Amino acid sequence: MFDASTVTTLWWAVVVAGVYHGVNPGMGWPLAVSAALMDRKRGAMTKAIAMLGLGHFLAMLAILLPFSMMVFLVQRETEIRMGAGIIVIGMGIYLLINRKHPRFLSRVHPARLAWWSFLAAMAHGAGLMLVPIYLELCRYVGPQTTVMGHGHAAAQALIDSSVMTAFTVALVHTVAMTVSGAVLAVAVHRWLGLKFISRSWFNLDIFWALSLVVVGAFGIYSAHAGH
Amino acid sequence: MSANLKPDPTFYPSPRIAMEAPIENFAFTVMLSPDGSQSDGIAVVDLRTGSDTYGEIVHTVTTPYKGDEFHHFGWNACSSSLSPLSGHAFLERRYLIVPGIRSSRVYVIDVKEPLKAKIHKIIEPEEVFEKTGYSRPHTIHCGPEGIYVSTLGGGGADGTDGPPGIFIMDCQTFEIIGRYEMDRGKQDKHYDFWWNLPQDYMVSSEWGLPPQFENGVVPEDLLSNKYGHSIHFWDLRARKNVHTMDFGEQYQMALEIRPAHDPTRTYGFCGVVVDTTNLQGAIFTWWRDDDGNWQSKKVITIDPRPEDPENLPELLKGFSAVPPLVTDIDLSLDDKYLYVACWGLGEMHQYDVSDPFNPVLNGKVELGGIAKGARHPNGKPVVYGPQMVEISRDGKRVYWTNSLYSTWDDQFYPDEEGGQMVMARVGDDGSFALDPDFYIDFPKGLRAHQIRLEGGDCSTDSFCYPSV
Numbered sequence: 001m002f003d004a005s006t007v008t009t010l011w012w013a014v015v016v017a018g019v020y021h022g023v024n025p026g027m028g029w030p031l032a033v034s035a036a037l038m039d040r041k042r043g044a045m046t047k048a049i050a051m052l053g054l055g056h057f058l059a060m061l062a063i064l065l066p067f068s069m070m071v072f073l074v075q076r077e078t079e080i081r082m083g084a085g086i087i088v089i090g091m092g093i094y095l096l097i098n099r100k101h102p103r104f105l106s107r108v109h110p111a112r113l114a115w116w117s118f119l120a121a122m123a124h125g126a127g128l129m130l131v132p133i134y135l136e137l138c139r140y141v142g143p144q145t146t147v148m149g150h151g152h153a154a155a156q157a158l159i160d161s162s163v164m165t166a167f168t169v170a171l172v173h174t175v176a177m178t179v180s181g182a183v184l185a186v187a188v189h190r191w192l193g194l195k196f197i198s199r200s201w202f203n204l205d206i207f208w209a210l211s212l213v214v215v216g217a218f219g220i221y222s223a224h225a226g227h
Numbered sequence: 228m229s230a231n232l233k234p235d236p237t238f239y240p241s242p243r244i245a246m247e248a249p250i251e252n253f254a255f256t257v258m259l260s261p262d263g264s265q266s267d268g269i270a271v272v273d274l275r276t277g278s279d280t281y282g283e284i285v286h287t288v289t290t291p292y293k294g295d296e297f298h299h300f301g302w303n304a305c306s307s308s309l310s311p312l313s314g315h316a317f318l319e320r321r322y323l324i325v326p327g328i329r330s331s332r333v334y335v336i337d338v339k340e341p342l343k344a345k346i347h348k349i350i351e352p353e354e355v356f357e358k359t360g361y362s363r364p365h366t367i368h369c370g371p372e373g374i375y376v377s378t379l380g381g382g383g384a385d386g387t388d389g390p391p392g393i394f395i396m397d398c399q400t401f402e403i404i405g406r407y408e409m410d411r412g413k414q415d416k417h418y419d420f421w422w423n424l425p426q427d428y429m430v431s432s433e434w435g436l437p438p439q440f441e442n443g444v445v446p447e448d449l450l451s452n453k454y455g456h457s458i459h460f461w462d463l464r465a466r467k468n469v470h471t472m473d474f475g476e477q478y479q480m481a482l483e484i485r486p487a488h489d490p491t492r493t494y495g496f497c498g499v500v501v502d503t504t505n506l507q508g509a510i511f512t513w514w515r516d517d518d519g520n521w522q523s524k525k526v527i528t529i530d531p532r533p534e535d536p537e538n539l540p541e542l543l544k545g546f547s548a549v550p551p552l553v554t555d556i557d558l559s560l561d562d563k564y565l566y567v568a569c570w571g572l573g574e575m576h577q578y579d580v581s582d583p584f585n586p587v588l589n590g591k592v593e594l595g596g597i598a599k600g601a602r603h604p605n606g607k608p609v610v611y612g613p614q615m616v617e618i619s620r621d622g623k624r625v626y627w628t629n630s631l632y633s634t635w636d637d638q639f640y641p642d643e644e645g646g647q648m649v650m651a652r653v654g655d656d657g658s659f660a661l662d663p664d665f666y667i668d669f670p671k672g673l674r675a676h677q678i679r680l681e682g683g684d685c686s687t688d689s690f691c692y693p694s695v
Contacts, residue, residue, distance in 0.1 A: 001508050004565050024309055025316070026314070026316070027311070028311050029309070029311075030309075030310070030311055030691075030692075034310070034425060034690065034691060034692050037491070037693045037695055038425050038426075038490065038491055038693060039690055040491075060283070067427065073403055099399075100399060100400075101314035101315050101399070102314065103314075103373070103404075104371055105312070105314050106312060106313050106314055106371035106464070107371070107372065107464050107466070108312065108464065109427055109464055110310075110312055110424070110425050110426075110464075111427075116312060120311075120314075143620065164339075179237055193241065194240035194244060194692050194695070195244060196238060197240050197309060198233070198234040198236075198238055198239075198309060199691070201233060201234050201316055202232060203231060203232045203316075203317045205317070207581050209597060
């Protein structure tokens, strides 16, 4: 069952998704540049980056934790993973069809970056993008149901492990996201200049939505294959 | 609905970057029929360097209706889109939102190809009334929640059923979404508004209610100080009036709001048409102090000019003087020069406002004017006085037109008719003088009002990042 290279690949997927989210201006790194320029105090950028990261981390947990609670339904594992895949694909299709941006995001006070980052990640399904990867990881990490048998203690151990994995996935993802966003923010602030913001900002709306569809499809495929 | 793959090249992160951008190729200027006998429209003026038709109207977009009375207008999208907070970085600066101030009809005009500009959508007045309860749409700004439109009237036939306010339109579909205000506080009149996006405040101003302007200025109301004399400070995203500042009741008609363009600066200007105690025009500087309280101070006064009543229109005979009538102001993108239109005197003033509390008159152009009628350097007449003023992004060209508002033109300049657009050049040393070769006479029977420049100008774009 245990496959080291598969697990490594899955963790890399978590990191790559983090970098993908981090370099996307839509997830907020230009706000850190703005904070540094507006405030002119040391630490303004660091604080902004930290707030954006915190919001993103909480958004990841808000999506992953409910799934981690469900893993004790071992017999339903395939259905859960199929269902998760369908939800992720559904979000992707929704974003493909509804190209209007959620207007409530623009009502957030510009200083409340953690809250904005949380809402932006939720509205764009950033957390959902991790779900199929996370569920696949849960199959490899932690106690193996096949050898442990069933019962209350086993179920508890399973939940503890999956919750732990959810935290780790969210953390690793957010660190990757924050570091990559921070690199761009610092580079623009110190060397590249503000023009870089408009020059480097690509419209990823369709690509983003398709990413969700692909990840969702992977979830369904792996659930099917792993069954 | 269309989206770019990258942000529109005319979205500029900071005012300084906007100043360094390529210069404008076209201007869009309102043409209005004062008596509603013709359709209103937008004139497309060629400003391409070296073009054979430079300085000429090369295309016009006219409406299928009459009696709209075009006045102010604005872009569907601007540099405000470059904040991730707005969530719409990929809009195109492509459509002009042009409201009819008299009809309450709103036109969306596609100017992607300026020489083939055409009407994209018409929003009928009934829809405006029904969805907002407001009437007589006026100032347009593009911002966080879409397109914001200020109105001068409330509901009912004469626009006095409820206060006027701002409504929001979707920036992609141009659907009217609804009212902006959640808590308007003391605000019961409206005119202009603008904001500072990163600092999250908005400032709005007051002209008067529709019965006070539609059929001309009401002298009794003016002399009893019943026009607007307050400005309002708003928590922009919470949509809440946090402070109403009364300049004093003699400061009648607090009109144009011009915040500093650099978002780190927490001050701006407001022009007052007339001080009823002495007929002066005035400019106030408003700012937020270190304790977070809004303050204001009168920083510029412009004196009236004594005149023989024989030479004056009926309205002014009793005063034996020409009031300056400060009807429009505009601030260059470097926050250095404030241009002040003195529509009565027939003068365009250029103030150095590097120190916003101590402006210095740096230059002056005389053109038109009540009982004066100063001619253009090319020898041709310019009716009325300098009015709607727009500055190029680089600050080197200042364009203006001369009509204030149909019925008011007729009161203050009863014997004149026409429309002109002129341009003054600003040297690197700050010198300010009319370009003798730039003079546009508008088609017969049409007057000229607000000007917008292709790619943005000094009263359009709001910036999300400071100039550094």
